Amino acid sequence: MAREFKDISPNASAGEKVTNWFENRFPTAFDAYKVHMSEYYAPKNFNFWYIFGALATLVLVIQIVTGIFLVMHYKPDAALAFGSVEYIMRDVPWGWLIRYMHSTGASAFFVVVYLHMFRGLIYGSYRKPRELVWLFGCAIFLCLMAEAFMGYLLPWGQMSYWGAQVIVNLFAAVPLVGPDLALLIRGDFVVGDATLNRFFAFHVIAVPLVLLGLVAAHLLALHDVGSNNPDGVEIKAPNAPRDANGHPLDGIPFHPYYTVHDIFMVSVFLMVFTAIVFFAPEFGGYFLEYNNFIPADPLKTPAHIAPVWYFTPFYSMLRAITSEMMYALIACVIGAAAFGVVKAKLPNIFKGAIVGAAVVVSAAMLSIDAKFWGVVVMGGAVVILFFLPWLDNSPVKSIRYRPDWHKYLYGIFVINFVVLAYLGVQPPSPIGERVSQVGTLFYFGFFLLMPWWSTVGESKPVPPRVTFVAH
């Protein structure tokens, strides 16, 4: 439907005339600017933790722009790939800078996304009405993992090659279809040129497209329901205080207030980012693994294959699932079923179903290789995040008003995650295995028992307004 054409005084300035010309022809852009920038009211009590969304967007842009330039010189061919990366590093003017920005950007992406997710976790940003924002975010995280995994194959070094080999082989552990599935992913019987080409296609086109779509959905959904804040107070609730124009008193226009915030923090972030790019691009072998400077050799398996640091918590959980560990998992299943039968108020038919399901699951756990369950656990560790909005029953959103012991629990959760990440970098060892098994049980216990523990204890009263101290 056409809008009414706005006329402007002939005495108006040239700038106003140009603006008017565009506004009459592309009003959507002007509306979007208002909805998402100048009249998007964000809570004014955002703290340090609220910067990582903007930083993730920045890193996404860095990855896309540097990626475009890398693709101009990179050759997705098993015989040429390694050499073309070295060509970028040596012969392309400033190629080394573009490549280091991209490789450091990959790690930076996970740093900011992990911190961004942690923010959501502690302030209850996933709770009603922001469940979809959280779900889109989890999907972004999943895409990011796929993007990073496939991108890591492209330099075609030893770690690229064997990392991909190990992970793709995991799919072969799926009962019945496994071997064919692994074959479908590789496009060959071993990781080879076909794998490199398809991973390249996914890495530069397919996954980024999905990623951008999801980021748009994440932001649009967020701006529909409004941002959460460290107090978990709804600033746009029907009974929330508003000024004469109907704007929330606890809110502040995103632009210019949060844009200047973001400019400042982006500058700080860039100092850290460029310090790594220019002074420690390998970051002690964590961002660029030493082994990856050896060209891929299908005949020479490295002694120790470890994924890049951002995958290691999940890799640890994969390695934790040994055939011995299966007995612990079966005990958990039986324990959960027994608890359900004894405690839950259900008709007997449902209780029978619970027992039946437990028996079937236990039998499957005994008969199918532990490697498959390792894959299930690794995938489950990511998938379980999607369910978070429905696992949390706490009467308050923010950690600030939860019982104090919740803070310690979240603290242990973080330590546990870091320990798992550390163990995933290390070569397997008996003690490391035991610790990672306990860590895996804790990780899943944290989420699966959340419906129960999140209701335990006395939460503190939530204030009617956000707590804001003028700067």
Added chain:
Amino acid sequence: MKKIILTLALALGVVSGAQAAGGGIAWDKAPSKTNDLVSLQNGAKVFVNYCLNCHSAAFMRFNRLKDIGLTDQQIKDNLLFTTDKVGETMKASIDPRQAKEWFGANPPDLTVIARSRAGAGGTGADYLYTYLRTYYADDTKATGWNNLAFPNVGMPHVLWELQGKRVPVYDTIQNHGHDEQVFKGWQQITPGTMTPAEYDQTIGDLVNYLQWMAEPAQNTRIRVGVWVLLFLSVLTLFAWRLNAAFWKDVK
């Protein structure tokens, strides 16, 4: 709680301890001087004369040596053996099939060898510096040579004329009732054309060159980085004040 943390810390300690125990001997610290042009040029000379016969540096162009103070003419006159174009990469003339027959494996490309050999024991340069200085005569090996940093190495001691023939001397000590061999020092069997100090110096230069060749942009990178950080500090300062100016009136 404390107990758990303690156990965890202990577990991690043991894990990382076990990690450090593997592999050959501890690595010596290589002299780090990728800004020293004389050392780099000497290293390039040693590299081209001794290494390039069997090993390639297939991603390294001869004319990149201009970065370490050489001219095209100097490169052409002194360093070009395998090609006559300075724009070519450093390719060895050895036939890969013969190489495989002689040494059991193809000599690896050395362009980024210094980056690939870094590890828990030190930088890749440290490893190479140790490796190239710990060859010893060993009659049980096909080549007659063995190495302390890389036991059962396939490459013979190419620089033996410079270093001479040596064998390691071990001390036998008692450790918890077991006899243990501990490396004590070297015994020179035949002298080399260089003194041990000169040899260390030469290897230092060679490793220095390998380190530089692995990433010719490394010194540019640091130089540019300093300016970038200076710029960003100023930007941060302004951004900080800009932010404060906007938020001044928010109550």
